Structures are given as C-alpha cells and as structure tokens.
Amino acid sequence: MYEVELKVRAEHDRVRPRLESIGAEPAGTVSQVDTYYDHPVREFGETDEALRVRRETDDEDGEGERAKVTYKGPLVDDGSKTREELETGVGDGDTMAGVLESVGFEPAATVEKRRERFRHGEYTVTLDTVEGLGEFVEVETEAEAIDPAREGAIEVLERLGLDPADGIRTSYLGLLLDGT
C-alpha cells in the first residue's frame, strides 16, 4: 500500500462550501503538537532522519491526549520517496519527551496544527491550520497503485476549486525551518 498525498495552500472559508456541495462528510477535528528533536551527536538534518513526539487531542472533548513517538529514517529510494518509519503509541507524551531529553535529545522545532477532516469516497480531505504557516488543504488516500490514486486526488482538488499545480511537497516542519 502507498500513501498518496497532495497538499496546497488554500483559504478554508472558500473550500468549506465546496466540500459541502460535493457531499464530503465531516470526520472529526484534532489538534496535534509535534516536537522534533536534535540528536546529541548526529546531525539529523544531514543524515535525513527525524525523531518526533506527537501529542494529539480531539477538539470535541479536548480530553484524552494520545501520544506517539516516531522515527523517520533517510530516503531509501529517491524515486519513490520511501523511507523507514517506526512509530508506536506512548502512554504519556510528556514522560516520553522527558526520557528523550534526559538522554541528550533537545527539542529543535515544534509544529502545531488543527486538522479538520472530511471523507469523500476513498479520499480524506484535511483542512490544516498550521501555527506560523497558515491554512492548507491536504487530499490523501491509500492505494495499491500510485498513478490512479494520484489522478483521483487531483480530481478531488479540482472539484474543491483548487489548483493541483500549486502542490507543495515540503513538510510543515520543512516550511517552518525554511521560514517561508
């Protein structure tokens, strides 16, 4: 399975009526706070790795924080953008952060966003509001074959009045570090 994902900058107020008109169904809103860490001796920027602790809460109740720790390895194949990803839930995000900091990892960057999700057929449309960056729309799906999935995602973007040519490949972390 591949994860196919397209992301563009877009004002949410212009996208919402379109989401309604194509019959996309609201699928919940969460807030995510991602902390990325510097390694005590390795330069993650150079090795193309990342270590992250994510804390997520449902905006409906605001309770019951879920946390995860994730390691992202370097690209193993430049063409397919494939990288190793190791991720597991943790009972308490603050404690996990404390463990990492105790053994020499330092918080390097934080990405905070509010994610409002909608379902549209096989696709998830997410309205992301990212602190310090602004508003984005992501269209994603999982598929066995990349090409038809990407074509479908492009069609969803177009039906929302968005231009697939505006697609951004850089992660939110990357955009924040670039200062754009």
Added chain:
Amino acid sequence: MYEVELKVRAEHDRVRPRLESIGAEPAGTVSQVDTYYDHPVREFGETDEALRVRRETDDEDGEGERAKVTYKGPLVDDGSKTREELETGVGDGDTMAGVLESVGFEPAATVEKRRERFRHGEYTVTLDTVEGLGEFVEVETEAEAIDPAREGAIEVLERLGLDPADGIRTSYLGLLLDGT
C-alpha cells in the same frame, strides 16, 4: 511514599509451603524481558543512568504483551537511594526498541525473569526466577515511613523461613554484569 524492598536468594520449593501456611494469596504470574541500552556517546555505567525497554506478559494467557520505556537517572541523594525515574507505557515494545536502536542506542544487557506474586497484608511477596541467576524472593511494600515498613518486611521474610541478613542490594542487572 517510599518503596521498601528486601531481596534474598531462596529456593522457591521451600518457600511455597510457608507462603500457604501464613495465608499469602496468589496474585498472578508474569514474565518480564528487560533490555538495557548503551548510549551512543555517554557511558551509562559512569553516569549512573539506565535506559530500559520492558516487555511483560501474563503467564496465564501469554497474550497481550505490555511494554514500557524507562529512564533511570543517577542517585540524587546517596543516603535515601533516591533517583529520578521516568516511565511510560508504549504500544509496541519492538517498535520502541527499533526507534532507540535507529538513533544509536545498542542493546547492552537483557534480564529475563518469571515473577510469581503473592499478597500478604500490606506486603507483596514475589518469587523471582531470573535467567542466568536462579531463584530469589522479594518482599516489598509502599509506605510513608521507611523504618516500620522495613521492620514489617523483615518479619515477613522471617515467617517465610528466610534470613534478612542475606539481603541483596544489587539489582538483577548488576548481578548479571558482575557475573555472580
């Protein structure tokens, strides 16, 4: 609250009839596999720290592994044996181990044990079978005041026919590393 704990070497077959005669109640058996990690650049032995991933399964069903990650800091006060401990559950022990190994931690030692627990009033009596070390009995409790709790634990040991003077203060990891 303090955790008061006494540990002695003892053959379990000699202790079990005594446990029954004093009315101690079986409280379940678990298997624990603890992996301790070397830091990529710090000498944990010198800094008196430890990083551990514990995987625990109930022996009754053998299913549903629970895993935890734990950081133990150096002693902050030599008299009271107090050290910082940060511990949180993780969804999957193998993935947590994979994250740590990916960022440069190497498995340094493994402690495997079977722990058969009994309750006796405020005390927990544990029959530990430690791979490579043999059989031990631990008596422990949590208390606001250390001295009466320790006296009570000594009394439990004596009622089990064990000699508190045989008390071992070294951890199982320490015993394994010492080769005793």
